[in-house]
Amino acid sequence: MIKLGIDVGGSGIKGALVDTETGQLTGGKVHIDTPSPAAPDRVCEAVVELVTHFRWQGPVGCGFPTIMADGRAKSYGNIDERWLGVRVDALFEEHTGVPFTVVNDADAAGCAEMTFGSGRGKNGKVLMVTIGTGLGTALYYDGQLIPNIELGRINSMKGEPIEFYASSKVKKEENLSIEDWAHRFDYFLNHVDRVFSPDHFIIGGGISENFEEFCEYLTGDVPITVAQMRNSAGIVGAALAAGSLQR
Numbered sequence: 001m002i003k004l005g006i007d008v009g010g011s012g013i014k015g016a017l018v019d020t021e022t023g024q025l026t027g028g029k030v031h032i033d034t035p036s037p038a039a040p041d042r043v044c045e046a047v048v049e050l051v052t053h054f055r056w057q058g059p060v061g062c063g064f065p066t067i068m069a070d071g072r073a074k075s076y077g078n079i080d081e082r083w084l085g086v087r088v089d090a091l092f093e094e095h096t097g098v099p100f101t102v103v104n105d106a107d108a109a110g111c112a113e114m115t116f117g118s119g120r121g122k123n124g125k126v127l128m129v130t131i132g133t134g135l136g137t138a139l140y141y142d143g144q145l146i147p148n149i150e151l152g153r154i155n156s157m158k159g160e161p162i163e164f165y166a167s168s169k170v171k172k173e174e175n176l177s178i179e180d181w182a183h184r185f186d187y188f189l190n191h192v193d194r195v196f197s198p199d200h201f202i203i204g205g206g207i208s209e210n211f212e213e214f215c216e217y218l219t220g221d222v223p224i225t226v227a228q229m230r231n232s233a234g235i236v237g238a239a240l241a242a243g244s245l246q247r
């Protein structure tokens with residue numbers, strides 16, 4: 001079945017039509033820069049633009065970079081504080097006229113990887129980490145998602161969320177070498193290992209494509225696989241959620 005998947009991120013809002021039986025995009029992705037500030041009305045305009053672009057009239061699945069419970073944003077992550085408490089699904093439905101299911105963006109990406117990508121057939125505790133504007137995490141146990149696990153929000157030594165220290169946005173802003181950034185990311189993975197003892201890490205987001213350049217700096221012994229669906233995981237996972245009941 002074809003569904004529209006939309007991935008709202010800190011730097012881009014992307015959409016594509018997805019065949020939910022194969023996990024393949026049926027055409028190109030459309031990217032709109034995330035407005036700054038990413039206030040609800042402006043993000044909503046971008047979402048309307050995507051739905052209109054695809055002339056889409058069916059259910060839409062959307063990954064959103066905050067804690068999502070029953071379609072409501074329970075945090076505002078790295079976007080705009082005006083999202084806190086907003087019924088995101090209802091807002092998008094009102095402006096597009098089509099039904100929306102909105103889930104956490106990392107949970108969506110994890111779902112795509114567990115269904116079609118690196119996580120297929122992996123049991124035990126699998127933790128997907130999406131490295132981008134923030135550090136998004138999705139935890140699966142025997143293939144079952146435990147939603148809204150926010151490990152990027154663990155405090156770092158500085159008392160700030162660790163994603164302010166080890167995301168790829170920070171790498172760019174602080175002009176860190178891949179090695180310097182990798183040591184930070186390694187600190188994060190080792191800390192998560194100590195607390196959750198996952199059986200497997202899957203890492204995604206643009207920087208994961210350079211895994212060969214930084215894997216030598218990762219010191220833990222939990223097996224790490226790169227997300228197979230690369231930057232489409234968020235869109236595909238969002239499409240898989242389309243039409244489902246909200247959590």
Ligand code: BGC
Nearest residue numbers: 065066067077078106134136
């Ligand atoms: C948010 C998460 C989100 C992650 C990646 C974090 O700032 O708290 O909910 O999954 O960014 O976008």
